[in-house]
Amino acid sequence: MxxxxxxxxxxxxxxxxxxxxxxxxxxxxxxxxxxxxxxxxxxxxxxxxxxxxxxxxxxxxxxxxxxxxxARRGPGRPKLGVVAREVTLLPRHWDWLATQPGGASVALRKLVEAARRETGAADEVRQASEAVDRVMLALAGDLPGYEEASRAFHRGEVGRFDELTEAWPVDVRDYVRSMAARVAA
Known part of the structure; x- marks a missing residue:
C-alpha cells in the first residue's frame, strides 16, 4: 500500500x-x-x-x-492495463521487431521484462535514492549542513550522514533518515 x-x-x-x-x-x-x-x-x-x-x-x-x-482510457487494452504510447526506434530496430513472433508489442514486452529482471534491484535502489534527494532538497535544502549531508548520503557514509542531520528539525531529520535507511537496506 x-x-x-x-x-x-x-x-x-x-x-x-x-x-x-x-x-x-x-x-x-x-x-x-x-x-x-x-x-x-x-x-x-x-x-x-x-x-x-x-x-x-x-x-x-x-x-x-x-x-x-x-488507468486512463485510450488506445490499447485499458482493461488489461495495456496503454499505447509512442516509441522511437531506428529503422533496423523496427525491421528486427517485425520479424519477431507475436509482433513488435510482444517482443518489446519480453525485452522490458527481461531488463526488469536483470536490473530490478539496482533500479529500486536508484529510485529510492532519487526519492531521498527530492525530499531532502525540498525539506532541508535551506538547513545547515544540507550539501555535506547529501554528499555523505551518496557516499554511503551513514554515520557522517546521521551526524550532519542531527541538528535538523526532528520531523525532517527522522523522515529523511527513514527514507535513507530504505536505500541502505
Missing part, C-alpha cells in the same frame, strides 16, 4: 494512506487557512497535489474518484 507524509514547513502533520493524510491536512487548513501543507509520496519523494476546496467530504470524494494515470 502506498504511503504519504505531509509537512508544514519543517513539521510533520500527517503520515499514512493518501485519504488519511488528506483528511488531516484538510483539518489543519480549516484551523489555519494560511497553512501550506505539502504531501509527499513516500515511495517517490514527489509532492502530491490535493484540491482542498470545499468540505472534508468534498476533498475525500475527489480523491476517491480520481482516476489513476495508468
Amino acid at each position: 502506498a504511503t504519504y507524509t505531509a509537512f508544514h514547513h519543517h513539521t510533520r502533520i500527517a503520515a499514512g494512506s493518501l485519504i488519511a493524510v488528506a483528511e488531516r491536512c484538510k483539518a489543519f487548513l480549516d484551523a489555519d487557512p494560511n497553512g501550506m501543507p505539502i504531501v509527499y509520496d513516500d515511495a517517490t519523494g514527489r509532492p502530491v497535489d490535493i484540491d482542498y476546496r470545499g468540505s472534508t467530504h468534498d476533498v475525500l470524494a475527489r480523491l476517491a474518484t480520481a482516476e489513476p494515470a495508468a
Whole structure:
C-alpha cells in the first residue's frame, strides 16, 4: 500500500494512506487557512497535489474518484492495463521487431521484462535514492549542513550522514533518515 507524509514547513502533520493524510491536512487548513501543507509520496519523494476546496467530504470524494494515470482510457487494452504510447526506434530496430513472433508489442514486452529482471534491484535502489534527494532538497535544502549531508548520503557514509542531520528539525531529520535507511537496506 502506498504511503504519504505531509509537512508544514519543517513539521510533520500527517503520515499514512493518501485519504488519511488528506483528511488531516484538510483539518489543519480549516484551523489555519494560511497553512501550506505539502504531501509527499513516500515511495517517490514527489509532492502530491490535493484540491482542498470545499468540505472534508468534498476533498475525500475527489480523491476517491480520481482516476489513476495508468488507468486512463485510450488506445490499447485499458482493461488489461495495456496503454499505447509512442516509441522511437531506428529503422533496423523496427525491421528486427517485425520479424519477431507475436509482433513488435510482444517482443518489446519480453525485452522490458527481461531488463526488469536483470536490473530490478539496482533500479529500486536508484529510485529510492532519487526519492531521498527530492525530499531532502525540498525539506532541508535551506538547513545547515544540507550539501555535506547529501554528499555523505551518496557516499554511503551513514554515520557522517546521521551526524550532519542531527541538528535538523526532528520531523525532517527522522523522515529523511527513514527514507535513507530504505536505500541502505
